[in-house]
Amino acid sequence: MNAALAAAVAFAAMLGLIALRMPVGLAMLVTGSVGYIHLAGLPAFLNYMKSTPYYLFSNYTLSVIPLFILMGALAERSGLSTALFRAAAGLVGHRRGGMAMAVIGACTLFGAICGSSVATTATFSRAALPELRRYRYQDALATGTVAVGGTLGILVPPSVILVVYAITTEQNIAKLFQAAFIPGLLAALFYCIVIAVVVRRNPQAGPAHAAVPMRERWRALAAIWPALIIAVVVVGGIYGGVFTPTEGAAVGAIAMLVTALLQRALDWAGLRQALVQTADTSAMIFAILLGAEVFDSFLGLSQLPARAAEMVAEAGLPPYGVIALLLVFYILLGAVMDELAMILLTLPVFFPIVAALDLGMFPDEVAIWFGILVLIVVGIGLTAPPIGLNVFVVSSIARDVPIVTTYRGVLPFLLADIIRLALVVLFPGLSLVVVRLLN
Amino acid sequence: MTQAGEGEREAVVTGRLAAWTRPLAIAGGFLMLAAALMVVVSVVQRWLTNFSVPGDIELVQIATAISVFAFLPLCQAQRGNIMVDTFTNWMPRRLRDAIDALWDLVYAVATGVIAWRLAVGAWETVRSHTVSMQLGLPIGWVIAACAIMAALLAFVAVGTAVQMLRGRA
Numbered sequence: 001m002n003a004a005l006a007a008a009v010a011f012a013a014m015l016g017l018i019a020l021r022m023p024v025g026l027a028m029l030v031t032g033s034v035g036y037i038h039l040a041g042l043p044a045f046l047n048y049m050k051s052t053p054y055y056l057f058s059n060y061t062l063s064v065i066p067l068f069i070l071m072g073a074l075a076e077r078s079g080l081s082t083a084l085f086r087a088a089a090g091l092v093g094h095r096r097g098g099m100a101m102a103v104i105g106a107c108t109l110f111g112a113i114c115g116s117s118v119a120t121t122a123t124f125s126r127a128a129l130p131e132l133r134r135y136r137y138q139d140a141l142a143t144g145t146v147a148v149g150g151t152l153g154i155l156v157p158p159s160v161i162l163v164v165y166a167i168t169t170e171q172n173i174a175k176l177f178q179a180a181f182i183p184g185l186l187a188a189l190f191y192c193i194v195i196a197v198v199v200r201r202n203p204q205a206g207p208a209h210a211a212v213p214m215r216e217r218w219r220a221l222a223a224i225w226p227a228l229i230i231a232v233v234v235v236g237g238i239y240g241g242v243f244t245p246t247e248g249a250a251v252g253a254i255a256m257l258v259t260a261l262l263q264r265a266l267d268w269a270g271l272r273q274a275l276v277q278t279a280d281t282s283a284m285i286f287a288i289l290l291g292a293e294v295f296d297s298f299l300g301l302s303q304l305p306a307r308a309a310e311m312v313a314e315a316g317l318p319p320y321g322v323i324a325l326l327l328v329f330y331i332l333l334g335a336v337m338d339e340l341a342m343i344l345l346t347l348p349v350f351f352p353i354v355a356a357l358d359l360g361m362f363p364d365e366v367a368i369w370f371g372i373l374v375l376i377v378v379g380i381g382l383t384a385p386p387i388g389l390n391v392f393v394v395s396s397i398a399r400d401v402p403i404v405t406t407y408r409g410v411l412p413f414l415l416a417d418i419i420r421l422a423l424v425v426l427f428p429g430l431s432l433v434v435v436r437l438l439n
Numbered sequence: 440m441t442q443a444g445e446g447e448r449e450a451v452v453t454g455r456l457a458a459w460t461r462p463l464a465i466a467g468g469f470l471m472l473a474a475a476l477m478v479v480v481s482v483v484q485r486w487l488t489n490f491s492v493p494g495d496i497e498l499v500q501i502a503t504a505i506s507v508f509a510f511l512p513l514c515q516a517q518r519g520n521i522m523v524d525t526f527t528n529w530m531p532r533r534l535r536d537a538i539d540a541l542w543d544l545v546y547a548v549a550t551g552v553i554a555w556r557l558a559v560g561a562w563e564t565v566r567s568h569t570v571s572m573q574l575g576l577p578i579g580w581v582i583a584a585c586a587i588m589a590a591l592l593a594f595v596a597v598g599t600a601v602q603m604l605r606g607r608a
């Protein structure tokens with residue numbers, strides 16, 4: 001059996017095992033191991049396994065992941081999400097649909113101190129949903145907004161997904177964070193426009209109410225300064241090259257811990273909970289990273305990615321057609337599959353294909369631009385039916401709202417996502433201009 | 440894909456497996472916090488004096504590896520690993536549990552192999568007196584600690600398989 005065929009068979013076997021409930025990381029580990037042994041022999045594999053798990057987990061770049069997750073877990077318990085939401089609600093909440101827009105605004109800022117969409121969704125489900133209900137917002141708009149707002153956790157840098165992309169494709173994390181800046185703000189803007197359109201067509205969805213007094217607005221705004229400072233220091237420090245992403249994450253995590261302790265929002269039990277959550281989420285990601293590492297090594301041996309890139313290049317397809325096909329594939333796959341596993345599975349094959357396309361840009365710019373496109377489709381996958389992780393998170397907290405209702409609320413936002421994706425595809429400058437300015 | 444809802448997962452992690460996977464994970468979390476604190480000191484010191492804490496990168500690397508291995512048993516005990524249940528929801532509960540138990544056993548074998556290979560790697564590293572570049576820390580012993588936690592992980596996976604086969608009460 002030739003090597004590329006072996007890789008194709010292994011891919012099929014892995015997808016079969018995943019469909020049969022095998023955990024994604026384990027499926028990659030098992031099929032990758034069998035493939036590795038088939039191509040390189042058992043002694044080579046045993047030798048490979050002697051050091052790989054340790055050296056993978058002790059990779060300095062990867063250490064940014066548990067640190068960002070820790071920062072998010074502490075932020076979730078620091079009371080900052082409530083403060084951000086109150087401040088935004090004080091500004092625009094009294095307008096029609098304003099409370100929903102306040103969720104988006106607060107999520108955008110929270111996204112700058114949290115790199116995880118699940119953490120963002122969970123914290124705003126608790127902080128904002130009860131308020132939205134108190135002001136008689138309809139369920140679909142309320143839960144839909146929180147589910148979509150949660151994606152801003154990754155769309156606005158820092159972003160765990162971009163870190164994983166950077167590591168898989170050997171790109172610069174700081175540049176990817178820079179490139180995500182404008183598309184992230186664009187997402188927030190588009191979501192607010194969607195809310196405005198929804199409440200215009202159905203004023204009952206998000207009724208207006210009396211504004212809070214000026215004095216209280218100022219007080220609410222004054223309460224968010226810790227969040228602002230942390231966001232500016234962490235994101236600004238990474239953008240400006242003052243520190244590495246790992247250092248930024250460490251500074252952010254400690255700053256968040258200190259803030260939470262000073263505000264007496266975090267007790268001993270809360271700290272333990274934050275650490276357990278960090279442990280669970282980090283372990284989940286690293287288990288998949290290990291499986292992906294072994295599977296990728298096998299793919300590398302098989303030379304399937306290089307062959308696939310050659311084939312696509314020789315087929316003479318229009319470059320933008322290839323990009324469009326890949327993105328459609330990602331949207332479909334993301335609807336039924338975990339997004340992190342999806343990019344780890346596909347990037348080793350897709351990235352060489354994209355890198356070989358002649359798009360009239362510098363190769364490293366293509367890599368960064370494609371990273372932002374992947375980030376956007378991941379965001380879509382997090383909320384799109386039937387399997388949208390953010391929607392599940394909202395449902396697990398707002399148990400009385402049927403999941404179908406939340407999906408109905410998400411739909412208009414998905415339309416905005418597709419438009420934003422098309423804009424970033426057609427105008428690569430939207431993602432690249434900040435990178436060019438800062439470097 | 441799904442992970443079980445938060446409430447459901449809390450229920451799974453009670454019992455004997457919870458008794459020590461949780462403290463181990465929390466210890467790993469504190470190690471990560473300590474590493475973060477060291478990085479902050481390093482960044483501030485670099486800002487003031489142009490010199491970082493010596494070996495800061497090495498310390499972060501070692502802390503991350505140990506922490507992640509300390510996190511993994513908890514994740515398995517909580518059945519937190521990402522899986523796709525879209526295509527198997529029609530199956531009877533007992534069958535699904537049996538499949539999950541089977542994969543837990545496969546996971547136990549896989550992590551058992553990892554523990555074995557890491558132990559061999561640790562032994563060789565200790566014998567060759569390989570130390571870290573800047574601080575001269577004995578990396579072999581760090582790998583050995585990871586090997587032990589990988590073995591614990593294999594043990595937990597057997598435990599969750601047994602839980603699954605007995606039926607989650």
